[in-house]
Amino acid sequence: MKDGFIKVACITPKVRVADVTYNVKQIQEAMEASAKAGAMIVVFPELCITGYSCHDLFYQRTLLTQAKAGLLSLAKKTEDLSGIFFVGLPWEHQGKLYNVAAALCGGKVLGLVPKTYLPNYAEFYEARQFTPGMQEIVNVCLEGQETDIPLGTDQVFRCREIPELVIASEICEDLWTPCPPSGRHCLHGATLIANLSASDEVTGKNAYRKDLVAMTSARLYCAYLYASAGEGESTQDVVYSGHSLIAENGSILVESDLFATGMVLSEIDVYAIAAKRHMMSTYEMTDADYYETYFSLSLQETKLTRFVDKAPFVPSDEASLRRRCEEILDIQSMGLKKRLAHTGAKTAVIGISGGLDSTLALLVTVRAFDMLGLDRKGVIAVTMPGFGTTDRTYQNAVSMIKSLGATFREISIRDAVLQHFADIGQDAECHDVTYENGQARERTQILMDIANKEGGMVIGTGDMSELALGWATYNGDHMSMYGVNVSVPKTLVRYLVSYYATYLADEALADVLRDVLDTPVSPELLPPKDGVIAQKTEELVGPYELHDFFLYHLMRYGSEPKKIYRLAKYAFAEDYDEATILKWLHTFYRRFFAQQFKRSCLPDGPKVGTVSLSPRGDLRMPSDACAELWLEQIASLYK
Incomplete structure (x- = not known):
């Protein structure tokens, strides 16, 4: 017990x-x-x-x-x-x-x-x-x-x-x-x-x-x-x-x-x-005069029979999922609509990579423009090919932008980044964190400056799962003027894009969205191998379905690592062995504590569900909190 x-x-x-x-x-x-x-x-x-x-x-x-x-x-x-x-x-x-x-x-x-x-x-x-x-x-x-x-x-x-x-x-x-x-x-x-x-x-x-x-x-x-x-x-x-x-x-x-x-x-x-x-x-407790009787139980470990949902952010039945997707898209779009109207922004600037997150952000942005009765041409969608961009993601980005009627811009970051590497003495053949983050920050600089030039605002694309892990470049894709995906977990992003493809998109756009759904999640910051994505996020930080599960139980119930581990073993029994679950649980806690400083200065964005990592909302966590107690408990689970 x-x-x-x-x-x-x-x-x-x-x-x-x-x-x-x-x-x-x-x-x-x-x-x-x-x-x-x-x-x-x-x-x-x-x-x-x-x-x-x-x-x-x-x-x-x-x-x-x-x-x-x-x-x-x-x-x-x-x-x-x-x-x-x-x-x-x-x-x-x-x-x-x-x-x-x-x-x-x-x-x-x-x-x-x-x-x-x-x-x-x-x-x-x-x-x-x-x-x-x-x-x-x-x-x-x-x-x-x-x-x-x-x-x-x-x-x-x-x-x-x-x-x-x-x-x-x-x-x-x-x-x-x-x-x-x-x-x-x-x-x-x-x-x-x-x-x-x-x-x-x-x-x-x-x-x-x-x-x-x-x-x-x-x-x-x-x-x-x-x-x-x-x-x-x-x-x-x-x-x-x-x-x-x-x-x-x-x-x-x-x-x-x-x-x-x-x-x-x-x-x-x-x-x-x-x-x-x-x-x-x-929930205010009362001091009413109650009679209390104590009893004892002979406790033992309780074998679980209750349903443990391995996708707790995603409704399990189709009808509920459809309703939830429509509600979330409305919440995201209404939040952005208000911010655009309040600031008097003439344009919305968004970087499009051909990946899931930027796809969802673009869909939400054009929806907000439709609500405001604005011309979709005011959505400036920018592709910024770099060293890791593949033809597949590039073509999907271009097709999606044109299909939605947004303004398409292409700005290669290669020369600018190489110049920056020369300025700081970075070897372009050294594919380290500087090599990766230099590209992310260059893209953010381009978007911010276009927004200034066009009288607009930069729309953030990062999701809540990335924020939980700190999988965002500080002052790079970490930064925007309004983050529409900020409280949408990665597992739900996929369903939102799928919902849009099934019920809201025309045939041409739906085909593009389906291919985006089939594309491996990647920041595309390392050169591709034989034209194929070489850098796959889930191979580096772990499966998002596990991390979203961990995040849900941590935030909703304050559950201990050992309890989350037990629930994950039960829920994912047919998907992952115990060693794999434990490995990524350790990664989750280590990164969750170490990366709080990125969440402490998040841009605004709408809360859409019961879990949020906003420093102004659900999570007031010190940036310098120690993870030792949690990591020690995880260490005790290794056999």
Whole structure:
């Protein structure tokens, strides 16, 4: 559990209405099965010990007495199981009946959480039998258990071994109200909400229920376990589908099929939940008077079954990807539109290499000009052939510029760079960093001076992945007057260009864009070999799909290197061996820390997603921070 994952389960057992003996046996067997599967937190449905649909049978003392005996039996069962279990039953207190969730762990009933909101509309009439739960905690006793049991809504259960794991409970209707108790619970520190439910099924309700659980976990930055009643409940007027859901921070990790019994399993990441709360200054914790009960778990490494996306910046389904691409292009274009209008720039100057990043920047720039109703001829697209330029990239650049109706200019940098090398005493046959960066800075000088001459601004082309690695020449391609790609990761740049080619471009432009997509990523600063690109970025700094994965988990969740390594091994199991992943993880951290000075003075550019490296936005990082702690942890992962 050192990486924050803990296995959880929601279980819908078969029940018989009012048959406590049968129901307890089914719950016990399910508890054993969940423990065998490694689940540490297990949630059962509302009133599952008796069955939810007992109605006026809840008035019968025989049923109430047997329910308490069944609860004691289940509690004792947990002596042999490592985990905390939530089961539902009716509870009598001072002449009133309460619909409660009982937390069981270590052979004891740790607490009873009553339902706050009792539905008494449409097909529901719970207020006929039950009383709304009290917030103030009272102590009750259970014959057969020596210690008193807290009863009341305002209580949480804290794990001794994992301080970030704090569990609270609400019951069914509580979730569907304007002010669910879970909000209050989370503001007192709860990171996981256990909801014991008996939600009947009507057409369309399952989709709404799923959205409700997902959005609650998103709004509260928590894990949400929703276990619902199913087969065996009375179908006198309604039918129960057993729709169970496990959500975390807005994402549904797993859900059951409708009208199915059994168990759904996944793993929640309590460290990720805690990290999101750390970052939210408006997530204000309360000092409300809550009762806290501590419990212990026997922890072990949690085997992952949940989906780990190897392309977390890219939506996995086609429809969502199309929407995301259109949104991002709009954000980029609207940002540039505003800056052009505000500065009164007559032109936009952009260097076009025939690579992915400058292609996307050009597409965004002409889109911004279209929004402003400006002639695309005001986009001055400059190709600047150098020592590493290939015919393929050059032809693609020229074709693209002309197809988009921008103004084409070609300015070779060869003579100017050779003169510069002579001025500083650089051997033109020495292909070192000076040889490479001298070309990048010459290109930036040309663009800046053209912008001055034409009353325009230079549009930056570099993407967020390059900024994370510092793969940009300081005061070269690192500099511009507005960077439209500054928060777009490399893995997403590819999809944006592909989207444009598929849905927005004419046939001629689409052909060019597709060839750009097929071209290896390269700065083209070293001479080609036999006319082919010799300098391939991903051979030098590593695969961008790995670096984007590392960046996402570092920035979104503050994850440690060892956790990112574990997730990457899981996500890229079919793509890279462990040694390769570890090698590039080390490269990522080394470069990320060493290159912060380049990010500290970034030009303006629009934030388009949840991760940004802007020094004015998401990342206030000292330029001189040491990477030793992180690199030492990576070193410990080598076998």
